[in-house]
Amino acid sequence: MKARSKVAAVALSMAAVTALAACGGGDDAAEGPTTVEYWLWQDDATDTTWDDLAKDFNATHDDVQVNLTTIPLEQYQDRLLTAASSGTAACAARSKDWWLGQFAPQGILADLTDQVEAWDGKDDVIDSLWDTGRLPGSDAVYMLPHQYVTLWLYYNKDRFAEAGLEPPTTQQEFLDAAAALTDAAAGKYAFDVRGGAGGQDQWMAWMFAGGADVVDSAGDVVLDSPEAVAANERYLSVVTELDAAPPGSVTAAFAPVQTNFAAGTTAMMIHHPGSLNAMREALGDALGVVPIPVGDGAGPSTLTSMSGNVVLQSCKDKDAAFEWISWLATEEPMRTVSTSIQGQLPVLESVAASEPFSTDPDLQLAVEAARTAKSWPALPGVAQLAAKEFQTQVQIALQGQQSSEEMLAKLVTTLEQD
Template sequence: MNARRTARAVALSTAAVTLMAACGGAAADTGDAPTTVEYWLWQDDATDSTWGDLAADFNASHDDVQVNITTIPLEQYQDRLLTAASSGTGACAARSKDWWLGQFAPQGMIADITEHVDAWDGKDDVIESLWDTGRLPGDDAVYMLPHQYVTLWLYYNKDRFAQAGVEPPTTQQEFLDAAAALTDPAAGQYGFDVRGGAGGQDQWLAWMFAGGADVVDADGEVALTSPEAVAANERYLSVVTELDAAPPGSITAAFAPVQTNFAAGTTAMMIHHPGSLNAMRETLGDALGVLPIPSVDGTEPATLTSMSGNVVLESCQDKDAAFEWISWLATEEPMRAISTSIQGQLPVLESVAGAEPFATDPDLQLAVEAARTAKSWPALPGVAQLAAKEFQTQVQLALQGDQTGEEMLTRLSQLLEQD
């Protein structure tokens, strides 16, 4: 048995003895025995061993704190974490999406870790703009330590653009002009999928941010009906309502058909994140291009960033131990390991983002640079319902002409304004 597997076996043996010795996920103090932190997470690829390897490395190098990890399928994860957090049982630390904070932090279910962050010597290595993904709107307190994220960008088919004599867009009007020019229904070719089905809210919000809109203002008040938001939304809807530049089924499409259409050349543009990069490179080769999402006038770029970070539950008996684990994950070597694994997204650390492969791959560097001006879904309680159902309902009504774009934004705003 190699050293890493031996370490993991020791770690799991230790965890089996101490697991849940006290509620809240951290073992009670038993003299010289280490504190065990129960950590929950989901994995995008359940076959990958990186998280287990990281836990084994941590346990082998720490005498005072040990970690026991529990993997839960993503489709069950949020509900189980919410139940555990509200009842004070289960995890001590946990993986979390940024927009879940609105369900947890205002109810006192997760800990304010601001003091821990301020005392942490790794704080300055985190890309500065990403700290906001761990805060509530209008609040400076930190509730989540950033860890892995994506930024959304515009994929485009260089061959399709060349055939149509169209230049890559830098403004949203150029994008719309290109979408129209790239559409030929008789040939089965279209400009862009609006993705009105599951997950479409992220694509839409990336466009809205690039168009000068905000979900909330500086005081944390919902701002989705501002003139900038109304104008950006009208431009988005016009792909269907005015230009007929989206393929059949786009109004209700989730991600799979959107990616299939782009890979097949049915559409010439697609908004997504670097998670599609390798697959699209394999499919399109040199025809693949990547751009920032066009802004109103070609300046002041913005897009959506989506963060998966780590939180400490308020019920955790030893928050110092929990922070020791989650902050270790956010140090250079563990960060490099997870960011370059199958699970990997973009690293939140300047030191890792400035090294291979992120600094040497121009597309990945574009994604990292986008993080400096990117924004995230605000941590409001209504975001969960918006993402699960309401966005699909409202955008489909608007795309079908059954309500105006402003009515769509008003209804989404009313949901987000609920406590």
């Protein structure tokens, strides 16, 4: 996460909460435009992209005006839940895909299905990304997709050339390469397993590519399927059989993973395009990216992570709120935010077909991956898995103290909790 001005952001958000308590998240005035209160987080609170978008919207809309409140990400989810329970929530808000499992079943979010069906921009959204706004086993849309990432495999071309290897396309090729790329005496390793904070996303990208699913079409948790057990065994074997991860990898968060790859200590890293510019600067022409290697018989897949927009059930003018969030998902606003320092990948086919997404081969790869990618399902248990349980269980398994089956059984129990 980039540095931000937390004092300013908190002061702004506290002032907005006070105002919201008075207005109840909507504008009852009989005259004048409806004001939509909108909450968001920003990786860089000094960037003006979102403020500029709000000014553009307000200048071109007479019936609806938007007022932004920025809240630091580490406070955001709890603040939104608290405000919703007290009736002081915003009318519309930014949301991560897997938060829906906490918000929607509690009646916090409005069902947007009818508005989406009537929206003339819906066919421009990459079709597979609509699932990021749904609950498992349901067709109702609770979140309008906006910005996302897909995970891929970064690799060091020089390290691979020295070993006489091609980049892996299958998970067995990955493991064979990992063995050949590791020379502990020389301080050279293949891959960080990232058993610390945030490691569940890297692991889940591998699992999806290996043929695993978290839930089936009915919404039942199937993370302990034979395909999942096999994919997890392959992942664990990087440490338990090959000893191909550097010291500290079992408990590492992202910073040392990125540092090891940039320095050439590791030859491969799973992450998303957010690291692309930094890795290009560090490795230059030695940097390569390829899709996550697949399991035997599995089709291409990876993890996608979506930041979208929701309307709160307590909002007094849901049509006005949808007018704002659907405007954000039109071509010019989408291009503006996607090419800013706040931006990720655009959910619109029209923007994905324009520069730089259509001309940068690495970004093209990331966009193409979205068509077969899957997201963490919106289950309440995902929050507990991400916060603690994945780290606990993968570290035990990487230390050889439980099997792949035992690890996944415990994660399934976590995911099935209400």
